[in-house]
Amino acid sequence: MFDYELIVIGAGPAGLAAALAAHEKGVRRILILERDNQAGGILNQCIHNGFGLHFFKEELTGPEYAGRFVAMLAGTTIEVRTDTMVLELEQNRTVHTVSPLRGYERITAGAVVLAMGCRERTRGAISIPGARCSGIFTAGAAQRFMNIEGYMVGKRVVILGSGDIGLIMARRMTLEGAKVLACVELMPYSGGLNRNIVQCLHDFDIPLYLSHTVTDVVGKDRLERVVVSKVDENRRPIPGTEMVFDCDTLLLSVGLLPENELSRQAGVQIDPRTNGPVVWENCETSIPGVFACGNVLHVHDLVDYVTAESQRAGRAAADFIQGRLPQGQEIRLENGSGVGYTVPQHFHRDTDKLEIFFRVRAIYHNAAIRVMDGDTQLARFRREHMAPGEMENITLPKVLLDRAQHDTLRVEIEEAAQ
Amino acid sequence: MKELICITCPKGCHLKVDEQTFAVTGNACPRGAAYGANELRNPVRVVTSTVVVTGSEIRRLPVKTDRPIPKGKMFAVMEEIARVRVTGPVRVGDVLIANVAGTEGNVVATKNLP
């Protein structure tokens, strides 16, 4: 007899959706563990809108989206423990937690859903040279200071990285009275949604420098200026192209990393392409009864997809608890030309339909996604526009899956004929 | 002919808008056509921000305008938001500033404050 039928680690959008989905399928003793002092996860500090267009058919802010799910908890038997940190997950699904109220505890679970989200890549991860003055923040940390605590982190800002978090912070800081001097992007294309380029940069005449990066940071105590250089096709700085920006703040929006410390320690197999667990079509990891969803599995762009994926994980956890295990031989998914990774990484042959999520490695116009079964094309999907910053998905119905001859299918991009 | 990126949904369709007739091409849905035409005549934006909370450990409450407001009035809206001081309880959707900066839009809470 387990302490709880289901333990969910993280009460952000992923954890909340997974718990609610499991409850809907009849699981009753559910515990969500959350390290912050409130549920909602990262959405609490994402005060901008753009969430929920798919799921709720409404445009909501982050707090509103999270609030809808928190409201759904009422009337369920789902327990949420905030101010609680999970220190360890064992292979037998025992969870070690610590909190001021309850101290250090070990809690056993029939199934576990990993929903820990991700952390931000740091300056050290990309070895930006220069001084170690104050004034260099990851964009998310600056966002927390501004939106939750209510503090300004600086007045003259340069942003490295044109992913959505960087773009959103460009607008946010401008609206609060800071001067954002530039957004600098290493790649020749932006990593963020087009709508954010418009609303966050164009609206405020903030220049975007593609194929550029920060090559020096200068400041005795607080940041005084950054040097930005153009990069060549190998992303190496080109001498002679330096631009100097006098600023007191550098925000880094240089990537997110799924937070799988607990998963690794538990022995969950991790995919180096996603930095998240290797999973089946039902989000089950390499440890039976342990499921993963949301940013901890792979970094998402749209919270609506997080919700859908997490509902799948929650339902699968319920199936596991209630003794319904997936059937069928394993088929692996391989990423072919142009594809960076796929989630899931493998699936059961007898599954009803297979939704494959993946990211492409470059920008494609009028290309096709092909699913290859050896040399045979099993499926083909045309797409007008694909970019690395926008997660793609395709669905393979059972009738197609039944035709597969091999135990590995390859997802690849076929570029438009020139 | 003006080229725009639609911001209505994350698809970000590339629109072409005729500056005389305001006819729109490149949109995948009717909302895109409306956006394209409007963006040239009367660009509007939803403003999201936070307001100062007093009497609580919580320091800020997130808010938004309940409809898009004229782009040119964004900073005027921010100035009015900066003057608000709110104490709980507040519920999602409560109006904190009515008719902000004369736009007819309201600033509403996007989170509950106990």
Add this chain to the structure above:
Amino acid sequence: MNYDVIIIGCGVIGAACAHALSRYQLRVGILEADNDVANGTTKANSAIVHAGYDPLPGTKMARLNVRGTAMMPALCARLDVPYKNVGSLVLALEPGDEQTLQALYARGVANGVPGLQLLTPAQALELEPGLNPKLLGALLAPSAGIVNPWELCYALAETAVKNGAELHLNAPVTAIRRTEEGFALQTPKGEFTAPRVLNCAGTHADQISRLVGDDSFEILPSKGEYFLLDKSEGSRVSRVIFQCPSPAGKGVLVAPTVHGNLLAGPNATASDPDDTANTAQGLAYVRAMATRSVPGINFRDNIRNFAGVRANSTCEDFILGQSETVPGFFQLAGIRSPGLSAAPAIGEEAVRLLRDAGLDLQPKQQYDDTRRRIRFHECSDEEKNRLIAQDPRYGRVICRCETVTEGEIVAALHTPIPPVSVNGVKRRVGAGMGRCQGGFCGPRVQEIIARELGISPVDVLMDWEGTWVLCGETKGGAGRV
């Protein structure tokens, strides 16, 4: 303020002197320029406790290195400072290196270094499978170790203060006047007098020395840059891995840290005394050199780069002794590598120098030089619950990456030398030292410091004076000019 001895500089050398002197019935004053101790070279070095085969026999470096390294395990145990006797290997990678290893071996034997052994490539690879398989040989030194250098400095300084030494922070010495009794030192915190002064001012020791008219040496600051890699790289090697030394220094090493990370570095470039910026060329050099020793290092798992400036000098040896021209002024300068290893012995040396110069040293009746720090993540389950029952703040994990609790942070803020900055907290309890580099815990640590010190979060610094983090509130609240 009048003292029997004033120590200028509270890095690991000044702290070791203060610690050694605090045993005696003396009024000891320490003047530190920065807003915290250990803020200079002490916090940015290789953290190695060298075996002692490198310095030339007969030098002070040789004697004090071997003595300091021998003292380190017991000292660290008493003061609860992380230390690991991991041993070291010097690799022969080029033709000619094998002769260098022989020379180091002979030097080591002459210096009294225990347990030295010359190894064949096969023997070395068996100990360390991660080494360059083309190596030609290695020198094994089992007595080498790794330590937490800033925690060692805090522990020594805290113990000194606990036993009566007085520390003045933000007190750079700007002028020194000779008086009848000795010296009057001018600082922004006022004037301090003593008949005896110990110059432990690191990369500024020559500037301090010139204030009393002794220009017998010059500091030649040498910057060294480092990579600090994620704990996932921490078991790439289990010993400190050196390359053969060159005139520029011991060269780029690869070593585990006491925290479980991997360290690679340093290079050596002439620099200003306080220039700790990293450079693209410096980092590229370190990376290339480190890969020669340990080819498999995954630099994508780097979490932080930093640089430290070493107080190399115009003297080949440590400059240790009473000034020849200014009696009562003692130089403990040019303490380059193996300075950290020698620190405990240099503390002893300071006592000997003062005694030889006539200072009467009577041991104190009451003296407490034990120190214990609670490390939550090392506690057993029962200990964890005992702590939390006494103080629920030990149940709130603030730094997820390193499992550091609010209880530990609050405790640090109430030690004899409390931190005044986010990085001061980081160096004392580890919060922010992990793979997210404070991205998650930074705002929370800032808040706790503000609360415990009774100041606004806007006034909490990242590190030294001037490193402000927040410039004010959103919505036109209280701001910073």
